[in-house]
Amino acid sequence: MKRNLHIVLAILFALQIAGQAQNKSGVTQDAKAASVEVKIDNFSFTPATITVPAGTTVRWTNRDDIPHTVVSDDQKFESKALDTDDQYSYTFTKPGTYPYFCSIHPKMTGKVVVQ
Amino acid sequence: MSESDTGERSLVGAKEEIIHDHNHDGIDRRGFLKCMAWAGAGAFCVMHGGVLHSYALNGLGGFGGHKPKGELSFVQISDSHMGFNKAANPDVSATLQAAIDKINAQPETPAFLLHTGDISHLSKPSEFDTVDQMLKSAKVKETFFVPGEHDVLNDEGKQYRERYAKDTQGAGWYSFDKNGVHFIGLVNVMNLKAGGLGSLGSEQLEWLEKDVKRLSKSTPIVVFAHIPLWSVYPDWGWGTDDSAQALGYLKKFGSVSVLNGHIHQTMQKVEGNVTFHTAMSTAFPQPKPGTAPSPGPMKVPAEQLRAVLGITDVNYVQGKHTLAVTDETLS
Numbered sequence: 001m002k003r004n005l006h007i008v009l010a011i012l013f014a015l016q017i018a019g020q021a022q023n024k025s026g027v028t029q030d031a032k033a034a035s036v037e038v039k040i041d042n043f044s045f046t047p048a049t050i051t052v053p054a055g056t057t058v059r060w061t062n063r064d065d066i067p068h069t070v071v072s073d074d075q076k077f078e079s080k081a082l083d084t085d086d087q088y089s090y091t092f093t094k095p096g097t098y099p100y101f102c103s104i105h106p107k108m109t110g111k112v113v114v115q
Numbered sequence: 116m117s118e119s120d121t122g123e124r125s126l127v128g129a130k131e132e133i134i135h136d137h138n139h140d141g142i143d144r145r146g147f148l149k150c151m152a153w154a155g156a157g158a159f160c161v162m163h164g165g166v167l168h169s170y171a172l173n174g175l176g177g178f179g180g181h182k183p184k185g186e187l188s189f190v191q192i193s194d195s196h197m198g199f200n201k202a203a204n205p206d207v208s209a210t211l212q213a214a215i216d217k218i219n220a221q222p223e224t225p226a227f228l229l230h231t232g233d234i235s236h237l238s239k240p241s242e243f244d245t246v247d248q249m250l251k252s253a254k255v256k257e258t259f260f261v262p263g264e265h266d267v268l269n270d271e272g273k274q275y276r277e278r279y280a281k282d283t284q285g286a287g288w289y290s291f292d293k294n295g296v297h298f299i300g301l302v303n304v305m306n307l308k309a310g311g312l313g314s315l316g317s318e319q320l321e322w323l324e325k326d327v328k329r330l331s332k333s334t335p336i337v338v339f340a341h342i343p344l345w346s347v348y349p350d351w352g353w354g355t356d357d358s359a360q361a362l363g364y365l366k367k368f369g370s371v372s373v374l375n376g377h378i379h380q381t382m383q384k385v386e387g388n389v390t391f392h393t394a395m396s397t398a399f400p401q402p403k404p405g406t407a408p409s410p411g412p413m414k415v416p417a418e419q420l421r422a423v424l425g426i427t428d429v430n431y432v433q434g435k436h437t438l439a440v441t442d443e444t445l446s
Contacts, residue, residue, distance in 0.1 A: 043351075043409035065201040066411050067237055067268070073309045081237055081268040084201070101309035104264045107352045109309055 035059050035089070038110065040068050040082070040102075045110035054114050057091040070110075071103045078103075186433035187294040190218050190255070191229045191339070192426050193376030194396035196265065197246045198236035203399035203412035204420060207236075208245065213445045214397040214426050215253045225428070226293065228255045231376035231394060232263030232304070232341030234279075238270065243278055262287060263341040263377060264304040272305060288319050290326050296431055297330055299323065301340035303355045313342030313355035313377075320357065324364045335370045335431065337438065343375040345384055345391050348404035353378050362389060372438045374427070378410075381427075381442045392440050395425040421446035 036056055039046045041063040052058065060070050062082040070079040070088050079088035081104065092098065092114040102108040195211050204210060218225065228250070235242035250258055260279040267275055272286055280287035286302040301323070303313035315323075327336070338344065344361065347353035355361075365371045371389040379401035384391045399412040400423040407413065415423055425444040432439070 043411060064411065065203070067265070069268075083237060099309065103307055104268070105352055106307040106309055106311045107350065 037061065040064055040070075043068075043102075043105055043108055045100075045102075045108060048109070049111045049113065051113040051115060052092060054093055054095050055091070056114070057089050058112055059087055059089040061085070061087045067104065068102045068108065069104055070100055072098055072100045187296060187431040188223065188225050189227050189229060189293075189429050190221075190225045190426055191231060191374050191376075191394050191429060192218075192397055193231040193341075193394040194233040194263065194379055194398055195230070195246055196233050196236040196396065196398035198239055198242040199398055199412075201412060203414050207398040208249070210421065210424050210445060211246070211249055211397045212252075213421060214424070215249060217426060217443060217445060219252075219254045221428075224254045226256070228253060228258040229339050229374065230258060230260045231339050231374060232261050233265045233376065233396075233398075234260065234263070234275075236265055236398075238266055238268035238274060240274065243274065247278070259291070259298070259300060259339075261300045261339055261341055262302060262304055264307070267304055272302075284322055285318050286316075288322060294431070295433065296335045296337055297327070299326065299336065299338045301338060301344075301361070303340050303342045303344070303358075308356075311356050312349060312352055313340075313344075313358075315355060315357050315361055320360050320364075323361055327364055327368075330368075332367045333369055335372070335438070336365055336368050337372045337374065337429075338365070339374040341375065342377045343382075343391065343393055344373050345386070347378060347382060347393070348410075351404065351410040353404065353410070365389070370437055372429075372440070374429070374440075379413075380423075381425075383440075390437065390440075392427070394427045395423065395442060395444070397424055397426070397445070400424065 036050060036052050036058050038050065038058060038060045040060055043064065043066075045060070050058065060079070060082070062068055062084055065084055067081045067083045069081055070077070070090075072078065076098065077090045077100075082088055092112060095114045098112040098114065100110050100112070192214055196207055197211070199207050218228070234246050262272060262275045262279070266272070276283070276287050280289070283289040283300075286305045288300060288302050290297060290299045292298070301315060301319065303315050305314070306316060307314055330336075338361075340355075342355055343353055344355050344358040362371075366388075369388055373389060373391045375391070375393045376396070378393050379396035379399065380393065380403065381395055382393045400415060401410050402413045422444050425442055428441045428443060430439040430441075
């Protein structure tokens with residue numbers, strides 16, 4: 001009886017750990033994909049380069065007092081014009097390097113590296 | 116021309132001199148700029164028989180002395196950014212109206228208006244509608260436009276072309292003639308590349324080459340486009356990647372004036388036969404190159420705002436090779 005209880009407890013304990021999925025980079029995730037934030041301000045993307053695991057949603061928020069856009073160099077993704085406090089999200093499912101820029105002010109550039 | 120001890124400028128008779136005449140054609144471009152640099156806002160430099168005269172404008176925008184006979188006068192306004200409402204100017208309608216009032220107060224009605232782009236702030240139909248409505252109160256008979264990057268958002272410039280560029284080529288470039296002067300409206304805000312500056316593109320450049328080929332070299336040329344066609348400050352995107360090619364097609368002409376906007380401040384440069392000039396905005400100022408972390412809207416004390424916004428008066432006297440370009444602030 002006692003041994004069966006120990007086995008049940010051990011299984012329950014194992015299930016609990018398994019239910020808390022942890023990815024390789026050590027970032028704790030909930031059941032849905034994590035969101036990484038990029039701030040747009042002063043005509044720049046901050047951080048300018050981010051590295052994320054595949055499946056991550058990146059969310060850009062415009063804190064500048066001028067509209068900006070987020071457009072990938074090869075037009076894979078493209079936001080509408082974002083006014084102050086507007087946001088744009090894109091989920092990166094495939095590994096690769098994704099350079100992007102603001103199509104209104106093309107000197108503003110950034111990069112998403114997906115592993 | 117002299118400055119009194121209190122630092123006030125006064126006109127003590129018109130000064131006449133030719134300073135530089137590299138082309139030996141009586142065109143005194145550097146002297147012209149020197150005259151304008153002294154005169155600043157509220158004054159006027161005009162060529163008569165190859166010699167510069169300066170004239171003071173009185174507060175109402177009239178002439179303080181002998182008025183030169185102008186054959187063609189028009190006004191450039193720029194960067195109205197209808198829809199902008201942040202701290203740098205919470206009421207861009209009021210300042211655009213002040214610009215229109217200033218135009219309407221001129222003793223002679225300008226032949227037309229040139230708007231060098233960023234008509235709207237977010238390419239919203241309501242923003243375009245508001246500017247169109249407001250411009251109806253301007254006394255001018257017609258207005259010519261070129262788009263800014265804020266006018267072609269989300270729809271590749273479709274709305275802009277439908278409203279302002281119905282009989283034009285490509286993204287909205289065109290040319291027309293007035294009183295013997297050839298005007299060329301160029302579009303350098305489309306298909307911008309990552310890390311790049313303004314761009315004219317090969318299709319437009321080909322059109323430009325053909326457009327000016329048949330003109331005699333004595334035809335005065337006025338080019339207007341939103342982003343400056345010279346390298347004002349590349350770090351901030353203040354320049355056009357392929358403008359050198361465009362200017363190459365204009366090399367044969369004795370007088371080329373380039374009118375731009377985009378940088379929300381006046382700046383000028385002379386390069387051979389070409390005089391470049393940028394206009395103030397009617398909405399908000401921007402910092403001088405490199406003096407701020409970014410080229411965004413610059414806040415000034417409310418009572419100083421209208422002193423850094425303005426319009427540009429352009430006067431062409433037939434037979435003379437240079438346009439007289441004068442910037443006027445709103446207050």
